[in-house]
Amino acid sequence: MNVHLIAAGKFHDIDFARLELLKLLAEQPQIRTSVASDYADLANLARADMLITYTCDLMPADDAQVAALDTFLRRGGRWLALHGTNAVLRFGADGVVDTPDLVPAFSQLLGTRFAGHPPIAPFKVFVTRGDHMMTQGLRDFRVEDELYLTHRTADIDVLLHTSFTGTCDEFRDADWDEPQVPVLYERSVGKGAILYLTLGHCRGHYDLRPLTSFWPHPQRCAWNYPIFHELLRRGIGWGLANARDG
Incomplete structure (x- = not known):
């Protein structure tokens, strides 16, 4: 099974997330992973059975890259999109953050567009559908993280x-x-x-540059919770199941 991992962007400890995801992928010996820092590696995407993205404020650079993602999905590819994949951030002169829809075809493909989040705090997550392989046997849980608010685009x-x-x-x-x-x-x-x-x-400590030179309190949020790692493992299994079916 070929997995293409895109881990890049702003305001997050991308190196930490990339390493954690690679460790989880390495638990499956049949997986071979290519790694990129943007959407430009169309050759590895074309060969992939599964795409994983952990990004923030990183969009496809042109129509060809959006079209390649669409083609990947329509031929049967599985895409595990994480956290800020749908986020665009622009800081206004007044210090308020705008979240413009810069690549509408990309946000429509994803199905949501990031719009904001309250300060990091604990919140409860509810099982909406318990009959899916991602949620079977799970109970409602609490987690401390960014509570992502989104607009639905599909x-x-x-x-x-x-x-x-x-x-x-x-x-x-x-x-x-x-x-x-x-x-x-x-x-x-x-x-797909x-x-x-x-x-x-x-x-x-250094992920908010140039907004601030030093962030005093490193944050790991959901990465500290076993349930998050369980969901990631299930997500990888969701992609594996598709490769077997194919």
């Missing part, structure tokens, strides 16, 4: 959710009253599918 099948009513003062899209905020969802595209898990924030 039909999605929500598997885990939380809720949020309040404000995100750092973001332009500040006011929210959402009874069902997707935490894990699946979206079918052609013969996307599995999007919004958990997984991480940040080290």
Whole structure:
């Protein structure tokens, strides 16, 4: 099974996330992994059975890269999208963060677009559908992480959710009253599918440059919780199942 991992972007400890994901992939001896820092490696994407992305503020650079992702899915590829894959961040002169839809074809393909999050704090995650291989046997759980708020851009099948009513003062899209905020969802595209898990924030001392030179408190959030690693392993298994079926 060929897996293509894209781990890159801003404001996160990408090196930590990349290493953790590679360690999980190495648990499956049949997997061979290629690694990239953007969406430009179309050759390895074309050979892949599964794509994994852990990014923030990283979009495909042109229409050809979006088209390659669409082709990958429609031929039967599986895409495990993590945390900030759907996020674009632009800091306004007033210090408030905008989240523009810079590549609409990409956000439509993913099914959601990041809009903001409240300060990191514990929140409860609910099992929306318990009959999926990602959620079978799971119970509702609590986790401390960034609670990602998104706008839906296409039909999605929500598997885990939380809720949020309040404000995100750092973001332009500040006011929210959402009874069902997707935490894990699946979206079918052609013969393939996307599995999007919004958990997984991480940040080290130097990941907010140039906004600030030193971040005093490294953050690992959901990476500290066994349930997150269970979901990642299940996500890799979800991709493996597709390769076997193919």
